Amino acid sequence: MQNDAAIRPKRPRNLAHQLVEGMSERIKSGALKVGDKLPTESELVATYGVSRTVVREAISHLQAAGLVETQHGIGTFVLEQSGGANFRIDASEMSTVMDVLAVLELRISLETEAAGLAAQRRSEGQLEQLRRALAALIENVAQAGDAASPDYQFHLQIALATGNPHFAGLMSYLGTMVIPRNRVNTARLAQEDRVEYLRRVNREHQDIFDAIERRDSDAARAAMRTHLGNSRERLKRAHVAAEAGS
Amino acid sequence: MQNDAAIRPKRPRNLAHQLVEGMSERIKSGALKVGDKLPTESELVATYGVSRTVVREAISHLQAAGLVETQHGIGTFVLEQSGGANFRIDASEMSTVMDVLAVLELRISLETEAAGLAAQRRSEGQLEQLRRALAALIENVAQAGDAASPDYQFHLQIALATGNPHFAGLMSYLGTMVIPRNRVNTARLAQEDRVEYLRRVNREHQDIFDAIERRDSDAARAAMRTHLGNSRERLKRAHVAAEAGS
DNA sequence: TGTTATTAGTCATCATACAACATGATTTGG
DNA sequence: CCAAATCATGTTGTATGATGACTAATAACA
Numbered sequence: 001m002q003n004d005a006a007i008r009p010k011r012p013r014n015l016a017h018q019l020v021e022g023m024s025e026r027i028k029s030g031a032l033k034v035g036d037k038l039p040t041e042s043e044l045v046a047t048y049g050v051s052r053t054v055v056r057e058a059i060s061h062l063q064a065a066g067l068v069e070t071q072h073g074i075g076t077f078v079l080e081q082s083g084g085a086n087f088r089i090d091a092s093e094m095s096t097v098m099d100v101l102a103v104l105e106l107r108i109s110l111e112t113e114a115a116g117l118a119a120q121r122r123s124e125g126q127l128e129q130l131r132r133a134l135a136a137l138i139e140n141v142a143q144a145g146d147a148a149s150p151d152y153q154f155h156l157q158i159a160l161a162t163g164n165p166h167f168a169g170l171m172s173y174l175g176t177m178v179i180p181r182n183r184v185n186t187a188r189l190a191q192e193d194r195v196e197y198l199r200r201v202n203r204e205h206q207d208i209f210d211a212i213e214r215r216d217s218d219a220a221r222a223a224m225r226t227h228l229g230n231s232r233e234r235l236k237r238a239h240v241a242a243e244a245g246s
Numbered sequence: 247m248q249n250d251a252a253i254r255p256k257r258p259r260n261l262a263h264q265l266v267e268g269m270s271e272r273i274k275s276g277a278l279k280v281g282d283k284l285p286t287e288s289e290l291v292a293t294y295g296v297s298r299t300v301v302r303e304a305i306s307h308l309q310a311a312g313l314v315e316t317q318h319g320i321g322t323f324v325l326e327q328s329g330g331a332n333f334r335i336d337a338s339e340m341s342t343v344m345d346v347l348a349v350l351e352l353r354i355s356l357e358t359e360a361a362g363l364a365a366q367r368r369s370e371g372q373l374e375q376l377r378r379a380l381a382a383l384i385e386n387v388a389q390a391g392d393a394a395s396p397d398y399q400f401h402l403q404i405a406l407a408t409g410n411p412h413f414a415g416l417m418s419y420l421g422t423m424v425i426p427r428n429r430v431n432t433a434r435l436a437q438e439d440r441v442e443y444l445r446r447v448n449r450e451h452q453d454i455f456d457a458i459e460r461r462d463s464d465a466a467r468a469a470m471r472t473h474l475g476n477s478r479e480r481l482k483r484a485h486v487a488a489e490a491g492s
Numbered sequence: 493t494g495t496t497a498t499t500a501g502t503c504a505t506c507a508t509a510c511a512a513c514a515t516g517a518t519t520t521g522g
Numbered sequence: 523c524c525a526a527a528t529c530a531t532g533t534t535g536t537a538t539g540a541t542g543a544c545t546a547a548t549a550a551c552a
Contacts, residue, residue, distance in 0.1 A: 064310030109359030
C-alpha cells in the first residue's frame, strides 16, 4: 500500500494551495523574475482550470507571504525578497502527516551527514555530552516531540559535534516544527507494543553513538539513516492506520 | 497633491485588508484566545457588512500569516504563535572562506539527498527542465556565484524535482548566501587550467543528470557527493593558495 | 445496544455581474 | 496642428447566489 510516492499529497488540501505552490515554485525557480507581472486572473483561471475565487485566494496567500504585490487595475507583480532573506516553514503548512513527513525528509538529509561529520570530528568533550544525552534517552520514557525531550537533545548534540554551527542551527529550527498540535502524534502506534518499540529505538540510538565513538563515519551515516528511515515508516504506518482505522 | 492622504495615514487598501487588521488585533489583544473558533463566514459577513468574498480573502491572509487554521466543514481556529522562529545565517558571518565551506557542507548534506530523491520521483516534465538547465550550463561559460547562473539553476531544479518544496526553499535560501562580495571565487584556480576545469565540472553535472534520468538513486547521491566534494576541495586549495601566495 | 441514515452547520468552489481603477486610443475644442 | 476631454478596453475589487464537500450530532433502525 505504501507506494513510494511519499510526499505528493494525494489529496490536495485545497485548490488554492496547489496554485500557491505552483506559483511559488515558478517564482523561486526564476521562471518569474522580480518585477515581472504574473498572468492576469483570467489567464490563471484558464490555465489552471479553476474558478476566479480560487485564483484570488491563491494570490491572497502570495501577498501575505510577501512574494507578490497587487495593484488595482494593473496586475500583480513579483517583488524582491526584502533584505532579511531567511528560511522559514509556514506553520500553517504543518497540519497533516504528509507535512511532517516532508520535514522529516529534510532531517534525514541533514542528520545523516551530521552523523558522518560528527564521527570524523567529535572531540572527547562532545562525545561525553553525547554519552550523557544517550543515557538520559534510555532512562527517560518520555515520548518524542517535545523540544526538551532527551531524544531531541541527543540529535542536537550530534549536530553540535559536527563543529559546523549551521547544522545545529537548522536542526534546532526544524525541531520546533515537529511539535505540532494535531493528533499526528506517535501515541497511537506506541501503544500496541511499547516495550518492543522502545527497545528498538534505543538500539538504533546506541548504534549511532557507537559509530561516532569509534569514528566510523560511514557506519554513523548508515545508522542515522536507518534510524530516521524507521521513524518515517512508523509515521507512515500510523498515517494509513489512522486513515483506514478509526 | 497627496496632502489629504497625509492626514490619514491609514489608507484602506481594500476591504479585506481592513478585516485582516481588525481580526489580527482581536487575536493579539487576547479577545480571541489560542484554540478559539472565530465567527463563521456568515457571521463575519453580517458584523462587518461586507461580502463573503472579502471575508474569505481576509481569512486567507490570516492563514498565510500563520495566525489561524481552517478546517473544512468545522471552522477556523486561532493557533499559537510560533514566535516567528526561523533559520537564518547572518550575512556578516559569510566573509571568510571557512564560512563558505561551512555552508557548502550544508549544501552537500542537502543536495546529496535531494539528488537521490529526485532520481526516485522526478516527473518527465521536471526531467526536461533539468535537461534544459544542463544544456544552458554547458554552453554558458559564466562563472558560478550569480543567483541566476546556470549552475545555480541546475542545482535548484534538482531540489524542485524532489517534490518536497522544503528542499527547494532551503536551497534557494542557501543560494543567496554564496553570492556575497568576497573575491574568493573560483576565478583564481580556474585560470591555470580553465579548459580542464570546465570539462571536469561538466562531466560531473552530466553524471548527476544521467543518474537522475535513469532513476538510479544511489548513483545520483554518489555523483552529487563527488561533485560537491570536489567543489569543496577546489575552494580549499584556492584558500591556501591565497593565504600563502599574495 | 450498536449501527446506519439523516440532517444541519460550515467551509470550498463555481459562475456571473457590476464597480473601481489604469491606460491608451479616439474624439473634440481651440 | 495641438491639447484636453472622452471613450474603450483590460484588470483588479466586491457582491450575490448556487452547489458541492466535509463534519458532527441526532434520529431511525435492527
